Amino acid sequence: MxxxxxxxxxxxxxxxxxxxxxxxxxxxxxxxxxxxxxxxxxxxxxxxxxxxxxxxxxxxxxxxxxxxxxxxxxxxxxxxxxxxxxxxxxxxxxxxxxxxxxxxxxxxxxxxxxxxxxxxxxxxxxxxxxxxxxxxxxxxxxxxxxxxxxxxxxxxxxxxxxxxxxxxxxxxxxxxxxxxxxDVVDFCNPQLTTINPPKSLDNDFVTLTFDGTIVPTVLTGAANVYLCATAYTNDGKSITICDQSDKTKMAQLPAGSNRYQITFWPRSYFGISDSQTITRMEYFLTDKSGAAKVGYGNTAAPFLYTFKCS
Known part of the structure; x- marks a missing residue:
């Protein structure tokens, strides 16, 4: 006051x-x-x-x-x-x-x-x-x-x-x-992952950030972190990209920070057709082996993101 x-x-x-x-x-x-x-x-x-x-x-x-x-x-x-x-x-x-x-x-x-x-x-x-x-x-x-x-x-x-x-x-x-x-939208508490912009469509470039400093996870100290994601389309199909490759590798910025980031164009990333639209995405973060996995709230449940403009 x-x-x-x-x-x-x-x-x-x-x-x-x-x-x-x-x-x-x-x-x-x-x-x-x-x-x-x-x-x-x-x-x-x-x-x-x-x-x-x-x-x-x-x-x-x-x-x-x-x-x-x-x-x-x-x-x-x-x-x-x-x-x-x-x-x-x-x-x-x-x-x-x-x-x-x-x-x-x-x-x-x-x-x-x-x-x-x-x-x-x-x-x-x-x-x-x-x-x-x-x-x-x-x-x-x-x-x-x-x-x-x-x-x-x-x-x-x-x-x-x-x-x-x-x-x-x-x-x-x-x-x-x-x-x-x-979706659950938490403006109050630090999040393990964020997507920017907060509201976007599948034809927008999005930046996904994983902040491993929030709480200890199975990926704490990992040399490399990868995105493991499944896209769900308007025609009932699902497309999973979960290999540990250069395409899915997240950049650690800066080195040693335990903060990782990847920017991608969802339509191209998941390889959907012109007639398809991505409505939502579920994702995890993994290590190089794919065995260590971090999900929503540091659990085994996936993070969720709905594509929408408002």
Whole structure:
């Protein structure tokens, strides 16, 4: 929490710990705002950090209640430039300033809102609640994620001066979403493997990274690590590439780091026909012999990746 004489301060956030995919989660953000005379009127600005797959701009409504009146928070158009944002719009300004808030997968977005009415600066203290209703899990994925919140006003942005700090930023502990049929997406905890970009189709180049420093595995200290993968296609076929060859060998970057990486074009890698599409991939990491194998969560179960663009 950031205390300020002249800017909004997030006093508290009431957010559930868990929710079910497709349900509506209710969140309350309580804010205080001390004003000084001679400024404004300004709009109150709110930013919400959520997974892109939730499509929050279409699945969220926010109302506010305050001691100077009630109303509705409105999405800020991406064409609106943020005050002191260096030519950026509000979502991009939030991303530049606060990043993805400690989440480990860069598949998050800031969604920006403002009050439907401007407020005056009359040496008064404004108190209010933001009442958020969000339908969670539009991508149907079970998810662990840290949701983020930031408030400021349209006249200052994310600045500080001799009078105080004109914004307040807060991240919450991991929120768990269950009941989905898609992949498990864990933004909170370091993963043995990651695929970049997080969302892709079989016609995109993808980079798969294995981080052997997360926990000890049967591949710890292995001189060479290989990808053993099976692609599943839209016509019900499966194609397995699991030989220990130059094609499947992962580069250790840098040498001795116990971090390995391979970049490939799935359509070419698995040799599918023009009429086929890869819908998902299951994979392991192996040593040169193929006997030592690492799967999801350091178990014998395969890692899973679904090819999709959203």
């Amino acid at each position: 950031v205390l300020a004489c002249c800017g909004p301060v997030i006093i508290s956030i009431v957010q559930p710990d868990t929710a079910v995919v497709g349900s509506t989660a209710s969140i309350t953000v309580r804010v205080n705002l001390s004003t000084v005379g001679g400024g404004g009127p300004d709009f109150f600005i709110f930013g919400f950090l959520v997974p892109k797959g939730w499509n929050a701009s279409k699945n969220t409504t926010i109302t506010y209640t305050s001691n100077i009146g009630d109303g509705v928070m409105q999405l800020i158009p991406n064409t609106t430039l943020a005050k002191n944002g260096g030519g950026l719009n509000w979502p991009d300004y939030m991303k530049k300033t606060f990043g993805i808030g400690g989440n480990l997968i860069d598949d998050m977005e800031w969604v920006a809102y403002q009050t439907d009415k401007a407020y005056p600066h009359n040496n008064n203290t404004i108190t209010g609640d933001l009442n958020i209703k969000i339908k969670v899990g539009a991508d149907n994925n079970n998810t662990l994620v840290k949701l983020g919140y930031v408030v400021t006003d349209s006249g200052n942005g994310f600045t500080s001066d001799g009078n105080g700090t004109y914004f307040s930023f807060k991240m919450m502990p991991c929120f768990q979403l269950t009941g989905g049929t898609g």
